Amino acid sequence: MPRGAAPRGQTFNHPWRPALAAGRVTFNLGTVASFAGVGPIEPKITVNGTLVPMSGKDGNTPAGLTIKASVANDDGVSFAALEVHPDPDTGELTKDSKVEIVHTNATISHAPNLGRTAIALILWSGGQPLRVLPIVHFNLRYLRILPTAGGGAPKHLFL
Amino acid sequence: MQAGAGMTLASSLLGDALSARPSPRWKHPWFTQPFWSPSAGRWVATIVPGFVNEQAPIYRATVEEQKTAGNPWDINPLTGKQFFSDPIFAQPTITNSTRTVDLPLYLNPAIPMDFRGIGFDGDPSNDVPQFFIDLGAARAPKQPSAQDVLNGNPQQPDATPPKNLRLLRACDFWVHQPRLALTSELTLQPGPATGISNVTQTLGIASPAASDVLRVFQGTFTTIHLLHCGCRSTGGGLRRAGF
Numbered sequence: 354m355p356r357g358a359a360p361r362g363q364t365f366n367h368p369w370r371p372a373l374a375a376g377r378v379t380f381n382l383g384t385v386a387s388f389a390g391v392g393p394i395e396p397k398i399t400v401n402g403t404l405v406p407m408s409g410k411d412g413n414t415p416a417g418l419t420i421k422a423s424v425a426n427d428d429g430v431s432f433a434a435l436e437v438h439p440d441p442d443t444g445e446l447t448k449d450s451k452v453e454i455v456h457t458n459a460t461i462s463h464a465p466n467l468g469r470t471a472i473a474l475i476l477w478s479g480g481q482p483l484r485v486l487p488i489v490h491f492n493l494r495y496l497r498i499l500p501t502a503g504g505g506a507p508k509h510l511f512l
Numbered sequence: 513m514q515a516g517a518g519m520t521l522a523s524s525l526l527g528d529a530l531s532a533r534p535s536p537r538w539k540h541p542w543f544t545q546p547f548w549s550p551s552a553g554r555w556v557a558t559i560v561p562g563f564v565n566e567q568a569p570i571y572r573a574t575v576e577e578q579k580t581a582g583n584p585w586d587i588n589p590l591t592g593k594q595f596f597s598d599p600i601f602a603q604p605t606i607t608n609s610t611r612t613v614d615l616p617l618y619l620n621p622a623i624p625m626d627f628r629g630i631g632f633d634g635d636p637s638n639d640v641p642q643f644f645i646d647l648g649a650a651r652a653p654k655q656p657s658a659q660d661v662l663n664g665n666p667q668q669p670d671a672t673p674p675k676n677l678r679l680l681r682a683c684d685f686w687v688h689q690p691r692l693a694l695t696s697e698l699t700l701q702p703g704p705a706t707g708i709s710n711v712t713q714t715l716g717i718a719s720p721a722a723s724d725v726l727r728v729f730q731g732t733f734t735t736i737h738l739l740h741c742g743c744r745s746t747g748g749g750l751r752r753a754g755f
Contacts, residue, residue: 403599427591428591430590470566471563474561474618476590478592487541
């Protein structure tokens with residue numbers, strides 16, 4: 354093996370890498386930066402009704418996203434998604450913007466002040482989560498594009 | 513208590529704890545794994561799902577093909593329902609040989625592989641990388657040139673296989689992403705009085721057919737394939753996945 358090369362079969366602990374355990378999904382730390390605003394921002398996850406950083410309160414034990422079978426669609430699929438609430442006027446994220454990971458079956462938002470992108474796919478069978486697959490592998494930059502006078506829907510790009 | 517593969521066993525004062533951990537070997541999206549299927553008697557492959565705009569591509573297969581490969585696909589493992597619970601499939605005229613099923617890549621469908629020859633028994637116009645020559649493959653016998661044929665002196669290629677020849681096979685996998693396409697139609701009409709022809713160009717938008725979805729194909733990559741998969745236009749985005 355060349356000096357300095359990663360060992361064969363080395364795992365890739367990329368940002369947003371999901372893990373499934375006991376009805377919860379945890380993630381490797383991933384960040385999102387506003388295209389021309391602040392960042393990087395660490396998203397939060399709701400745990401027992403309280404928003405905590407995705408890396409956990411102590412930064413060592415990742416916060417677990419609670420997932421429910423009722424969220425899955427008819428195909429037995431649901432998503433862990435990143436949701437951002439940009440400043441309505443500028444479309445940029447600020448240090449006070451809400452940035453959260455949620456469990457949902459909708460991957461797209463058409464609302465002007467809510468951006469959403471799926472970061473992991475969760476497979477269900479018989480009311481139990483079977484497997485979680487990563488969708489995003491890198492830290493993200495967020496950009497909102499509002500429709501011009503011609504109409505259309507807002508676009509939320511996660512680059 | 514004994515820990516199996518992928519498991520860890522930890523002992524404490526309160527007892528033993530057995531936990532599962534994910535495989536340490538990470539496989540990237542689109543990782544393609546070929547293997548021999550004894551039941552099908554052919555090579556098949558699975559692909560680690562990648563996502564295009566958060567959607568996993570499907571592989572469209574016939575039921576008979578998947579049954580032969582050892583995947584009956586009678587029941588969707590995620591929903592617990594029959595894949596063909598739709599009433600349209602109750603028609604007796606639809607047989608397993610023609611019934612198709614769209615299998616998302618996250619269900620790990622076995623994709624039968626259709627190989628083509630490269631090198632000695634392949635298309636002479638395709639070169640063989642030196643890497644494979646070093647491993648025992650050989651280039652296709654040299655065909656007579658057009659000049660030789662015109663001169664009436666075509667040299668027949670030497671079809672004798674080299675010693676220790678290893679045949680080379682190839683199969684492409686690619687992702688097909690349908691999209692809207694721009695259409696253009698030109699009409700030419702003679703002018704009524706001046707005799708100068710009028711050319712009219714009509715631009716339009718063509719939508720993909722309903723059956724044209726994000727999907728994976730295998731075989732020999734060609735853009736002409738668009739014409740066979742239901743695209744009404746000449747548009748369509750294609751991305752090739754190497755194998």
